[in-house]
Amino acid sequence: MIEKRQRSILKAMSWRLTGTMDTIIVSWILTGTLRLALSIGMVEVFTKMALYYFHERAWNKIKFGLEEPDYQI
Numbered sequence: 241m242i243e244k245r246q247r248s249i250l251k252a253m254s255w256r257l258t259g260t261m262d263t264i265i266v267s268w269i270l271t272g273t274l275r276l277a278l279s280i281g282m283v284e285v286f287t288k289m290a291l292y293y294f295h296e297r298a299w300n301k302i303k304f305g306l307e308e309p310d311y312q313i
Contacts, residue, residue, distance in 0.1 A: 260285050 268277035
């Protein structure tokens with residue numbers, strides 16, 4: 241089976257939402273302040289998306305673990 245782009249986008253969005261909710265909950269537990277926890281969560285959404293982008297771009301330059309396919313398409 242081949243995964244369609246829409247599925248990949250939805251998976252990425254659901255994972256980011258899950259990660260942000262985790263950050264908000266942990267921040268709330270640690271700070272005791274929901275407003276501060278929400279602020280941290282909102283900042284985290286953008287910083288982690290940017291970090292992920294640059295992480296992916298860096299890995300695109302690394303050839304480790306990549307193999308040429310044995311067949312031609």
